[in-house]
Amino acid sequence: MSHNPLLEAHALPPFDEIRADHVVPAIETLLDESREEIDALASKAQATTPTWENFAAPLEAINDRLSNVWSPVSHLNGTMNTPEMREAYEACIGKLSEFSTWVSQHEGLFTAWQALKDGPAWLSLDAAQRRAVDNTLRDFRLAGVDLPAERKARYGEIQSRLSSLSNQFSNNVLDATQAWHKDIQDADQLAGVPESALDTLKAAADAKGLDGYRITLDFPSFFPVVSYADNRDLRREVYTAFVTRASDQGPNAGEFDNAQIMEEILALRQELAALLDFDTYADYSLTTKMADSPAQVLDFLNDLARRAVPQAKEEFAELTAFARDELGLETLEPWDVAYTSEKLREARHAISQEQLRPYFPSPQVVDGLFQVVERLYGVCFEEDNGVPRYHDDVRYFRITENGAPIAGFYLDLYAREGKRGGAWMADCRVRRQTQNGLQLPVAFLTCNFTPPVNDKPALLTHDEVTTLFHEFGHGLHHMLTQQNIADISGINGVAWDAVELPSQFMENYCWEREGLDLLAKHVDTGEPLPTELLERLQAAKNFQSAMDMARQIEFSLFDLRLHHELSAPSATEIQALLDDVREHVSVVPKAAFNRFQNSFGHIFAGGYAAGYYSYKWAEVLSADAWSAFEEAGIFDPETGQRFRTQILEQGGARDAAELFHDFRGREPSVEPLLRHSGIRAA
DSSP states (O other): OOOOGGGSOOSSOOTTTOOHHHHHHHHHHHHHHHHHHHHHHHHHHHHSOOOIIIIIHHHHHHHHHHHHHHHHHHHHHHHSOOHHHHHHHHHHHHHHHHHHHHHHTOHHHHHHHHHHHHSGGGGGOOHHHHHHHHHHHHHHHHTTTTSOHHHHHHHHHHHHHHHHHHHHHHHHHHHHHHHOEEEEOOGGGGTTSOHHHHHHHHHHHHHTTOSSEEEESSHHHHHHHHHHOSOHHHHHHHHHHHHTTTSSSSTTTTTSOOHHHHHHHHHHHHHHHHHTTOSSHHHHHGGGSSSOOHHHHHHHHHHHHHHHHHHHHHHHHHHHHHHHHHHOOSSOOHHHHHHHHHHHHHHHHSOOHHHHGGGOBHHHHHHHHHHHHHHHHOOEEEEOTTSOOSSTTOEEEEEEETTEEEEEEEEEEEOOTTOOSSOEEEEEEOOEEETTEEEOOEEEEEEEEOOOOTTSOOBOOHHHHHHHHHHHHHHHHHHSOOOOSGGGSTTTTOOTTTTTHHHHHHHGGGSSHHHHHHHOBOTTTOOBOOHHHHHHHHHTTTTTHHHHHHHHHHHHHHHHHHHHHOSSOOHHHHHHHHHHHHHHHOOSOOOTTOOGGGGOHHHHTSSOTTTTTHHHHHHHHHHHHHHHHHHHOTTOHHHHHHHIIIIITTTTSSOHHHHHHHHHSSOOOSHHHHHHTTOOOO
C-alpha cells in the first residue's frame, strides 16, 4: 500500500482517509521503528549520562507517535464498529500488548531511568519531571522488570491474553445487544411509552424498511420501555433480554456467553498479581490509587452501606406499598421496579424525565454547557466544520483563551448501530512539549443519547444532561491541563479513585437555577424551566437516592471482593459472591436469570477492575469540592479559578490528596456527600 494516512503526521486524525486496511500495516511499521529507536536510546544512555533532553523527551516522542495513531483506530472501533475495523483492531491488540510488555520490562530503559534519578541530571529536573520519573520507575517494577526471565515471559503472555479477552468481552456485549430486537405493529402494546421514545422506536423500524416500531437493547430504546410501558409482559420480555446479555440465560442464551471469559480474566489477573508478589489482584490494583489497601476500601464501602441501606429499605418498602395499593401489583418483580418508581416519582413530585425533555433540546444544552464553562474558567468555544469527521453526527470544537486555541474535542452524542453503549471521554491528543512546539490536548467525548428524529432536535432527559456534563468534566480535566509531559498531562498519572472528581463536580450545575437558566429553554417557546418545575425537579433529586447508593455499593463491593477473595473462580462462584453481596446491601428483587456480571464492562473490559469503588470515593471529593462553591457562589470567579489551577491544570503532577487539601484547605469530609444525597443516617 503506497499511501497510508496513519503513517503521516497530522495535528488531527484524517478520518476522511482512514480505512480498516490501513490499520495493521501502520501499527506493524510503527512498532518495528519504535523498537529500533528504543534500543538505540537505551544503548546511548549506557554510553552517556541520561538527561531529560537526551533520553526522556525522545522516548516520550516515540510513545506519543504510536498513541496518536492508535487513539483514532481504537475510537473508530468503539464508535463505527464494522467487521473490517473489528478484524483490524483485533489483529493489533496482541502486537501492542506484546510491545507494551517489551518496553515495560526493557532492562536497558529501566537502568537509564534509574541513572537519571540517581545521577547529576536529577537536580536540574523540575517537580513535574521528577514526578514522571518516579511514576515510570514504579510502573517498571509493577510490570516485572526485576523478575527472572521465565516469570517475565509469563507476565507478557498474561498481559497479551488479558488484552484479547477484554476485547472479546466487549465484543460479546455489543453483539448480544445488537442481536435482539422486538418488532411491534400495534401501538396499543406500547401504551404508556412517551411520544419521544415512540419516535425513536419508529425511526428504528423505518431504518430497516419496516412498518410499526422496533425495540432494541440500546439504552435510549430499552430504558423508556421498562420505565413507562403499561404492558407488564412486554416489560418482562425486554428486561429479560437486557439483563441476560452475553450469558447462558435469556433469548440468546449461550450465543455470546462471557462466562468462560470472566473465569479466565480473573484467574489470569490473580496469577499476574502473584507473579509480582502481591497477595491478590486488589492489592496490586491499589498500588496506583489513593486508597491504601483493600481493607480501607471495604471499611469505606461498609460504612457507606451502614448509613444508606436502612434508608434504602424504607424507600423500597414505600415503593412496594405503592405498587400494591395504587397499581394492583401484589408482588413487585424486577421488571416492575423502574416502572413503579416512575409512577411514584410522578405521584409524589408530579415530575418525570419525559416532562423535562422539551426544555432540553440538544443544541441548547450544548450551548448552555459551554456558557457554564466560559463563566467558570474564562475560556471560549468555536466550532470548526472543516475538520475531517468520522460520522455526520460528530462535531468538532476548539477551546480558546484570549483568542488563542488551547484544546479541542470531538462531540459524538447519539446512539447508532455499530457504536458501543455508554458514555466516555478518551484522549485523541495529549498536551505535551514537542520539538516543534506545544501539542494541544484533544478529546473524544462520546454519549449514546436518543437521536434527533426528522427535522426536530433531539430532546434530552435530565439524566442525559447530567451524563453530558459528567463526561465534559473528564474532558476539561484532559483539556485544561497545564502539564507539558505526557505521562502526567490531563488525566494521565491521576490516581484512578480521584479521576471522577472533575466529572462528578460538573453534574451539580444541572440542578441549580443559575446553571439551568443557561441550558434549559423550551424547544417551541424558548421559555426557561418554570420555577414550579425546577422546585419539583430539585425536590425529586434525592428520590430513592439511598436505593441508588446501595446499588453503587453493591457493584463496588462485588468488584473488590471478586478481586480480593477469589483466586480463580468459576462462573458459579462469581454468581454466588454477587448473591452474597446482594444479600447484605441490595434492597430490590433480582431475577434468578439476571446475569448482570456478564455485561459488567467497567471491570472486565474497562479500567475499573478492583477500582469500581472509585465512583463513590471520588464522589466524596466532588461533593466536598462543590460545597466550597455553595459557600462562595456557584459561579464565583475566584473559586472557579482556584478549582482550575489547583485541580484541573495539575493533572497527575502531584498526589490527588495533596491537590484536594490545597483546594479545600483540609482533609475531605463524607458529610457533604451524605447531605447532597439526602442520606439521613450519620
